[in-house]
Amino acid sequence: MALKGNAVYAQSGGVTSVINASAYGVIKAAQKTDFIENIYAGLFGINGILEDKLIDIAQESKEAIEGLRYTPSAAFGSCRKKLASLKDNHAEFERIINVFKAHNIRYFFYNGGNDSMDTAYKVSLVSKELGYEVISIGVPKTVDNDLPVTDNTPGYGSVAKYNAVSIREGSFDVESMHRDSTKVFVLESMGRHAGWIVGATGLAAVSEKDGPHLILFPERKFNQDGFIAQVQEIVAKIGFCVVAVSEGVRRMDGTFLADSGLVDSFGHAQLGGAGNAVSEIIKKNTKLKVHTAILDYCQRSGRHIASKTDVEQAIACGEKAVQLAAEGKNGHMPIIVRDSDSPYHWSIGDTEIVNIANKEKDVPDHFIREDGYHITAAFRAYAAPLIAGEDYPPFDQGLPAYVRLKKALVPQKIK
Amino acid sequence: MALKGNAVYAQSGGVTSVINASAYGVIKAAQKTDFIENIYAGLFGINGILEDKLIDIAQESKEAIEGLRYTPSAAFGSCRKKLASLKDNHAEFERIINVFKAHNIRYFFYNGGNDSMDTAYKVSLVSKELGYEVISIGVPKTVDNDLPVTDNTPGYGSVAKYNAVSIREGSFDVESMHRDSTKVFVLESMGRHAGWIVGATGLAAVSEKDGPHLILFPERKFNQDGFIAQVQEIVAKIGFCVVAVSEGVRRMDGTFLADSGLVDSFGHAQLGGAGNAVSEIIKKNTKLKVHTAILDYCQRSGRHIASKTDVEQAIACGEKAVQLAAEGKNGHMPIIVRDSDSPYHWSIGDTEIVNIANKEKDVPDHFIREDGYHITAAFRAYAAPLIAGEDYPPFDQGLPAYVRLKKALVPQKIK
Numbered sequence: 052m053a054l055k056g057n058a059v060y061a062q063s064g065g066v067t068s069v070i071n072a073s074a075y076g077v078i079k080a081a082q083k084t085d086f087i088e089n090i091y092a093g094l095f096g097i098n099g100i101l102e103d104k105l106i107d108i109a110q111e112s113k114e115a116i117e118g119l120r121y122t123p124s125a126a127f128g129s130c131r132k133k134l135a136s137l138k139d140n141h142a143e144f145e146r147i148i149n150v151f152k153a154h155n156i157r158y159f160f161y162n163g164g165n166d167s168m169d170t171a172y173k174v175s176l177v178s179k180e181l182g183y184e185v186i187s188i189g190v191p192k193t194v195d196n197d198l199p200v201t202d203n204t205p206g207y208g209s210v211a212k213y214n215a216v217s218i219r220e221g222s223f224d225v226e227s228m229h230r231d232s233t234k235v236f237v238l239e240s241m242g243r244h245a246g247w248i249v250g251a252t253g254l255a256a257v258s259e260k261d262g263p264h265l266i267l268f269p270e271r272k273f274n275q276d277g278f279i280a281q282v283q284e285i286v287a288k289i290g291f292c293v294v295a296v297s298e299g300v301r302r303m304d305g306t307f308l309a310d311s312g313l314v315d316s317f318g319h320a321q322l323g324g325a326g327n328a329v330s331e332i333i334k335k336n337t338k339l340k341v342h343t344a345i346l347d348y349c350q351r352s353g354r355h356i357a358s359k360t361d362v363e364q365a366i367a368c369g370e371k372a373v374q375l376a377a378e379g380k381n382g383h384m385p386i387i388v389r390d391s392d393s394p395y396h397w398s399i400g401d402t403e404i405v406n407i408a409n410k411e412k413d414v415p416d417h418f419i420r421e422d423g424y425h426i427t428a429a430f431r432a433y434a435a436p437l438i439a440g441e442d443y444p445p446f447d448q449g450l451p452a453y454v455r456l457k458k459a460l461v462p463q464k465i466k
Numbered sequence: 467m468a469l470k471g472n473a474v475y476a477q478s479g480g481v482t483s484v485i486n487a488s489a490y491g492v493i494k495a496a497q498k499t500d501f502i503e504n505i506y507a508g509l510f511g512i513n514g515i516l517e518d519k520l521i522d523i524a525q526e527s528k529e530a531i532e533g534l535r536y537t538p539s540a541a542f543g544s545c546r547k548k549l550a551s552l553k554d555n556h557a558e559f560e561r562i563i564n565v566f567k568a569h570n571i572r573y574f575f576y577n578g579g580n581d582s583m584d585t586a587y588k589v590s591l592v593s594k595e596l597g598y599e600v601i602s603i604g605v606p607k608t609v610d611n612d613l614p615v616t617d618n619t620p621g622y623g624s625v626a627k628y629n630a631v632s633i634r635e636g637s638f639d640v641e642s643m644h645r646d647s648t649k650v651f652v653l654e655s656m657g658r659h660a661g662w663i664v665g666a667t668g669l670a671a672v673s674e675k676d677g678p679h680l681i682l683f684p685e686r687k688f689n690q691d692g693f694i695a696q697v698q699e700i701v702a703k704i705g706f707c708v709v710a711v712s713e714g715v716r717r718m719d720g721t722f723l724a725d726s727g728l729v730d731s732f733g734h735a736q737l738g739g740a741g742n743a744v745s746e747i748i749k750k751n752t753k754l755k756v757h758t759a760i761l762d763y764c765q766r767s768g769r770h771i772a773s774k775t776d777v778e779q780a781i782a783c784g785e786k787a788v789q790l791a792a793e794g795k796n797g798h799m800p801i802i803v804r805d806s807d808s809p810y811h812w813s814i815g816d817t818e819i820v821n822i823a824n825k826e827k828d829v830p831d832h833f834i835r836e837d838g839y840h841i842t843a844a845f846r847a848y849a850a851p852l853i854a855g856e857d858y859p860p861f862d863q864g865l866p867a868y869v870r871l872k873k874a875l876v877p878q879k880i881k
Contacts, residue, residue: 066639095645124638131646212864219865220767223539224481230510231546236763255865324758327742343739344762348651352635355771358864438864449627449773449853450634450670 053086053377054184056157059105061093062125062192063132063163063170067206068213068354069365070162070192071126075119076369077160077190078108084377087158091461096130097161097170101143103150103465110459118454120366121444123354126456134170137180146465147174148183153464158186158376162369164193164204168384169408175382188372189384189404192365194351196247197411200402201386203437205368206351208361211251212438213353214240214295217346219255222262222293225342229291234339235282236262239326241350242297246270246414248350249297251434253426262293263425267329269299270413271423273308279336281424286339294333298325355451359440364397371399395436468501468792469599471572474520476508477540477607478547478578478585482621483628483769484780485577485607486541490534491784492575492605493523499792502573506876511545512576512585516558518565518880525874533869535781536859538769541871549585552595561880562589563598568879573601573791577784579608579619583799584823590797603787604799604819607780609766611662612826615817616801618852620783621766623776626666627853628768629655629710632761634670637677637708640757644706649754650697651677654741656765657712661685661829663765664712666849668841677708678840682744684714685828686838688723694751696839701754709748713740770866774855779812786814810851 060077062070074092081087092106093099099106106127108116119126137144150156161171168189175187191198196207218238225236240249246268253266264285267273285292300308309325330343364387371385383401390396418430426434444451475492477485489507496502507521508514514521521542523531534541552559565571576586583604590602606613611622633653640651655664661683668681679700682688700707715723724740745758779802786800798816805811833845841849859866 062642066642098645122638123635125642127642128645129642131643215865216770217764217768219868220538220769221763223537223868224763224767227477227481227540227542227544228546230513230543233763238764254863258870260870324742326760327739342762343760344764345741345758345760346764347757347759348636348639348648349632349653349759349761352639353632354635355631435863440864441858441861443856443858446856448669448850449855450630453634453638455673455675 053379054157055086055088056155057089057091058087058158058160059091059093059100059156060160061096061099061162062127062129063096063161063167064129064192065194065351066123066125066129067192067194067351068123068209068357069205069361071119071122072362072365073162073190073192073205073369074126075116076366077372078116080370080373084373086377091154092127094458094460095128097132097134098130100147100150103463105154105461106456106458107461111456115454115456121354122453123352133166134173137173137176144177144181148177148181150465151185152183154461156185160188160190160372162190162192164195165198165407165409165411168404172382172404172408175404178381186376186379186381188375189407190368190372191384191386194248195242195245197245198407199410199412200406202389203387205361205365207247208358208364208437209353210241210248210350211434212358213350213356214248214252214346215254215438216356218252218263218293218295219261221344222255225291225293226260232340233342234286235292235294235333235341237294237296237326237330237341237343239296239298239324239345242269243299244269244411246297249295250414250418250426250430251438252295254431254435254438260289263295264292265294265424266426267294267296267300268414268419268423269297269301270419272303273300274303275332279333282333283337294329296325296329300325354444357442358438359442360437362442367399371401375401392432468794469572470501470503471570472504472506473502473573473575474506474508474515474571475575476511476514476577477542477544478511478576478582479544479607480609480766481539481544482607482609482766483538483624483772484620484776486534486537487777487780488577488605488607488620488784489541490531491781492787493531495785495788499788501792506569507542509873509875510543512547512549513545515562515565518878520569520876521871521873522876526871530869530871536769537868538767541869542873548581549588552588552591559592559596563592563596565880566598566600569876572599575603575605575787577605577607579610580613580822580824580826583819587797587819587823590819593796601791601794601796603790604822605783605787606799606801609663610657610660612660613822614825614827615821617804618802620776620780622662623773623779623852624768625656625663625765626849627773628765628771629663629667629761630669630853631771633667633678633708633710634676636759637670640706640708641675647755648757649701650707650709650748650756652709652711652741652745652756652758654711654713654739654758654760657684658714659684659826661712664710665829665833665841665845666853667710669846669850669853675704678710679707680709680839681841682709682711682715683829683834683838684712684716685834687718688715689718690747694748697748698752709744711740711744715740769859772857773853774857775852777857782814786816790816807847
């Protein structure tokens with residue numbers, strides 16, 4: 052029989068189109084239990100717990116809670132805060148315990164990526180180390196798709212779809228204009244360390260003319276001469292070329308391409324971004340006309356073109372987190388299990404957070420074409436089902452009717 | 467009774483999400499007439515006529531023609547070619563006439579913006595000046611919305627919607643992350659001369675926290691100190707700030723902000739784009755963390771989030787063009803007429819192309835807030851109905867199922 056008490060949910064790290072769908076899953080499932088009495092949310096992630104700023108979810112309207120299903124970003128506020136270890140950081144953990152005690156919090160749901168799972172893991176040690184019984188459950192989230200153990204991560208399917216749709220549309224554009232105008236279109240995707248997002252653009256390339264024609268992965272060093280030769284060959288063959296580049300691509304010497312070597316009028320170095328850097332390299336070495344798109348935050352908050360699969364998995368991970376809490380699985384996190392590729396079937400399992408925290412999963416070699424410039428059939432088989440299906444938000448006057456929460460705080464008990 | 471003969475349709479200038487919807491309107495309407503026998507399309511705009519490269523629309527499948535309704539870009543290829551005047555360019559006009567004669571072309575439909583209407587106008591003079599009877603009809607198109615006479619232009623509603631949706635999503639992102647991370651989000655919109663597109667982002671700003679908080683119009687000179695003060699004030703008040711900037715914004719001295727003053731390691735000037743320039747200015751003067759999105763071509767080909775109103779008007783303009791041809795209105799172009807603001811009612815009228823060619827319509831003063839940094843209620847009343855409604859393309863395996871035409875050419879008759 053699970054311990055009765057209150058629960059706190061919080062969001063951490065970079066946002067996604069579906070992190071609120073996980074919140075929706077947690078909240079709806081928690082409301083159905085007989086052991087979670089009140090559900091609170093941390094204002095700006097773990098900061099809200101440290102500062103005793105807890106959002107009272109009971110004060111949100113039913114419509115607002117339903118709206119979490121289709122609202123991008125972090126509705127409760129997110130954070131970039133990392134906790135130091137229990138040993139080095141006793142005061143902060145004492146503070147967390149005091150807030151938990153003051154509000155009778157027995158369940159902690161932390162929704163985030165690798166760094167955030169480190170926080171969830173540390174909180175899971177609190178029961179044993181500090182003697183206050185609390186169950187800490189991780190809820191997976193990251194556009195980067197770099198969490199180990201889980202087959203994929205909520206947030207990835209939607210950013211993958213946004214990027215694949217964008218490059219398909221940009222490619223059609225350049226194809227139709229290339230005779231008199233732009234010959235090369237460069238699109239920069241997120242992914243500082245792993246190439247999952249930039250690789251997903253490859254899903255749009257079905258026939259020879261479909262972009263992207265070249266993909267630059269952070270898992271492969273950038274060979275300028277080889278790349279320029281590829282661009283020229285493709286332009287000679289079909290008249291234009293579409294390039295997808297990850298923000299994290301590095302030169303042969305290990306420096307980021309994003310560090311463009313540009314200086315301003317005072318001689319200060321400028322970080323121009325990988326997309327701009329690749330465009331400049333093409334312009335200088337080929338004289339071709341180049342255009343560059345930097346999707347930036349729009350890609351990770353592009354809920355209007357979210358993947359239905361992703362939305363469903365995000366909700367399911369939230370629901371499973373509550374189930375893990377019911378089972379007393381302190382220090383666990385739901386994972387997505389791929390039961391079959393085609394037809395795609397998935398289910399939700401779980402793992403210990405310690406297997407996730409601070410670990411990263413790169414795109415494996417057999418997912419990247421041998422020459423390094425595109426995806427393989429194996430990548431396609433992996434990623435295609437993750438972008439499947441549409442799940443449009445409601446619109447009002449031409450714009451997505453996203454919700455903003457009231458965020459009324461529970462009366463503070465700790466100064 | 468309209469002259470019997472063949473028709474040629476061609477696309478010109480920068481593409482939009484709905485130019486093919488106008489093509490669809492022209493083709494479907496032309497197929498229903500008893501005076502247009504065959505419908506051809508110029509391969510890459512006027513180039514296809516000059517080179518006798520005419521796409522035979524009869525050879526396209528029914529599905530492909532239906533697909534034009536929801537496929538972005540220019541399905542027949544577009545161009546940036548301008549014709550010199552009849553007087554200075556007799557040889558090119560002779561060539562056009564020869565191709566028209568060889569293929570018995572009596573109707574010319576030219577789908578484009580200001581520059582393209584100049585071409586359509588020049589062709590409309592051919593009958594009188596060169597003695598070959600042909601009716602030239604313009605079909606309006608431009609994301610820039612800068613054509614005079616018509617209330618708005620097909621292509622604008624969809625790019626406006628894409629930008630407004632993107633800034634709403636980006637704003638939600640920054641709002642939720644601003645405590646520990648990015649404080650300012652800058653989004654660059656198209657529009658070299660007129661601020662219609664960047665202004666449309668303002669539709670997303672309904673409450674105080676909604677971005678954009680500041681809009682930089684090309685119709686207003688950039689005052690760096692005033693702008694920085696605004697950014698700082700907004701960040702102080704709500705914690706973050708979202709800025710929409712037109713690519714065409716100029717400094718007080720008249721130079722483009724896009725000319726960023728950056729030099730590469732060889733000392734060559736770099737064009738960084740207005741978005742990057744604004745971001746650098748904010749970073750240097752405030753030390754705030756800034757992110758920048760450059761939507762570039764994705765915005766004008768973002769058919770997946772097209773405005774339903776825009777799609778319907780694009781088709782209606784195509785249909786009306788054929789009606790004008792039937793009426794023998796050589797040198798005319800359909801226009802969109804606003805019959806009422808609220809509820810929004812529109813109809814299609816027409817004007818002489820000479821009223822359109824080479825003229826530009828800026829955003830009027832009463833559409834821009836007095837301080838220059840946002841839209842007024844009048845802009846909102848104007849633009850809101852133009853982004854209304856969604857018109858999603860069909861999807862296949864998670865991606866929009868856009869069509870690519872066969873583009874089989876009519877046998878060449880002129881070398």
